[in-house]
Amino acid sequence: MQSENRFFDDLSKLVNGAAGTLAGMGREFESNAREKAKEWMGGLDFVSREEFEAVKEMAAAARAEAEDLKARIAALEGKAPTKPAAPRAAPKTKPAKPAKGA
Numbered sequence: 001m002q003s004e005n006r007f008f009d010d011l012s013k014l015v016n017g018a019a020g021t022l023a024g025m026g027r028e029f030e031s032n033a034r035e036k037a038k039e040w041m042g043g044l045d046f047v048s049r050e051e052f053e054a055v056k057e058m059a060a061a062a063r064a065e066a067e068d069l070k071a072r073i074a075a076l077e078g079k080a081p082t083k084p085a086a087p088r089a090a091p092k093t094k095p096a097k098p099a100k101g102a
Helices: 002-043 049-076
Strands: none
Touching: none
16 A cells, blocks of 8 residues: 555656646747737837826817817907808809010
């Protein structure tokens, strides 16, 4: 019986060591895959979520400021804030007459 216990002890140590090695290999593979994915995405000029959110907030603030400035201009000019006026057509010019004696 003593030899059987030693056999099972050695077998359990071998299995535990193999499991630990496999787990380490899995973690190493995962970290390498993440690193490669980051390199690949970095080469495609993607932006991070934080950068995107910051620019999105800046655009919203700029849009709100532009609307406020439009309202102030309209108030200073004495206009009620209405829809924008249609663009005016450019005045037509008459064709030049040929010079006499030429």
